[in-house]
Amino acid sequence: MLGNFMYCNPTKLYFGEDSLAGLNEELPKYGQNVQLVYGGGSIKKNGIYDKVMEILKANGKNVFEDAGVMPNPTVHKLYEGCKIAREAKADLILAVGGGSVCDYAKAVSVSAYCTEDPWEKYYLQMKDVDNEIIPVGCVLTMVGTGSEMNGGAVITNHEQKLKIGHVFDERVYPKFSILNPVYTYTLPRYQMVAGIYDIMNHITEQYFSGEDDNTSDYLMEGLLRSLIHSSRIAVKNPTDYEARSNIMWIATWALNTLVAKGKSTDWMVHMLGQAVAAHTDATHGMTLAAVSMAYYRFVCPFGLEKFKRFAMNVWDVNPEGKSDEQVAVEGLQKMEAYMEDLGLTMHLKELGVTEEMLPGIVESTLVMDGGYKVPDKDEIREILKNSL
Known part of the structure; x- marks a missing residue:
């Protein structure tokens, strides 16, 4: 092997059919305000939404929903999510969905308190994060991106015809991820x-x-x-x-x-x-x-x-x-x-x-x-x- 490197991966994984119970272990570590991020609503049809909400309520969390994350999350959606995070004073962003939802949650986590335009700073200039970061947790419903255990966050700007990924450092990695293979069964x-x-x-x-x-x-x-x-x-x-x-x-x-x-x-x-x-x-x-x-x-x-x-x-x-x-x-x-x-x-x-x-x-x-x-x-x- 060549070169010198450092390896650090701080994400805790809960894997298996009973893994959602891991939320009860993790939620007490964070404040009361949770920004619940998800996509087009499939988690409401398959029952995952109700299960997650039940656990959030049982842990006394105030839930602020951020729905409608698209398969290729846009910069405009990112700005919307940042507004929700700030107004909710989110203590945790909980992403329930596939890689795009997880990517978006991480982008919001670094952008909500960014004093510059996050698209310009993080995606065009590729600068490091020097502002407050909101912690992220993931409940995975589709596999592919690996976003549940890395610092990557891909955002699309349709006006500029650009889709760019920024791989952030370990501070931005999800703090925990729930991986239940059964949740992937209903995917088309x-x-x-x-x-x-x-x-x-x-x-x-x-x-x-x-x-x-x-x-x-x-x-x-x-x-x-x-x-x-x-x-x-x-x-x-x-x-x-x-x-x-x-x-x-x-x-x-x-x-x-x-x-x-x-x-x-x-x-x-x-x-x-x-x-x-x-x-x-x-x-x-x-x-x-x-x-x-x-x-x-x-x-x-x-x-x-x-x-x-x-x-x-x-x-x-x-x-x-x-x-x-x-x-x-x-x-x-x-x-x-x-x-x-x-x-x-x-x-x-x-x-x-x-x-x-x-x-x-x-x-x-x-x-x-x-x-x-x-x-x-x-x-x-x-x-x-x-x-x-």
Whole structure:
């Protein structure tokens, strides 16, 4: 492993069918005012809302609801949440939902008492937090983002055609997260498979970088094999507890920063997908799926050894009698076949993208280094064109 690093993850996890009881352990640690954050109301239909409210009331909390968090939380919604937090004098923000709800809660936590425009400060200038932070807790109902155990918070600005994530330090991590796999059962198949691919892509974006013998790469190969196995079961039987619990646990460990330690990382698929989402408001996991194969085929020749290893150790490609390039290509073909079987969106046109939109998406794409090849604007346009 290369370099020097520090690892800290302060989030306490409660996992399993009885994990919601963990709220009774955590709520007494905070003041009386709780800002309850959730999305479009599905938690009221499936009964989770009533269970959470019962526990909040039993602990004597004053609840201030902040509903309507959208799949790609907007800067305008962020401003609204900050106003609610200040007026409620929130002592805790409790996010009940998927990754977007958790992301939004963390964005509100750092922005409510920010004396500057939080979009400008945290998302355009990427400054550190130097103001009061409201603690966050999460009750997870959809898996994929890993937001329940990291400091990431992604916000969309439709006017500027930008979707940007800020990864804050451990002060912003959720103080606790409740992970009950049963809560994910009612997700529509489209959302479930989008989340599954978001998990896979989090792993591959950290895996496809570096050339050293890194323990993190072995961990990621194991996570990928488990995800592939469990996801195939889950799409056939969405209420298979073992499969759904494995997927939930993999999602958390895919992006709680553990496997990134000692590595460079390549987040260009996310940058491409987020640029697409800024123009289409499409589901996050599907934007990633639509651009992934074109990007990985572009970068494969520059990281051939790792792509060969990926093919052999994750997809069981037999290298006998084949060139390194043939092995690597076969691995990507197996990945593509798996994605198609899962029912993922494989082309940008299915998300409403046209060739006329590509120049704008190119301009919205943030370019990051860390990968085997940093693409220029012309190469980004070609990758997007090949994703149509």
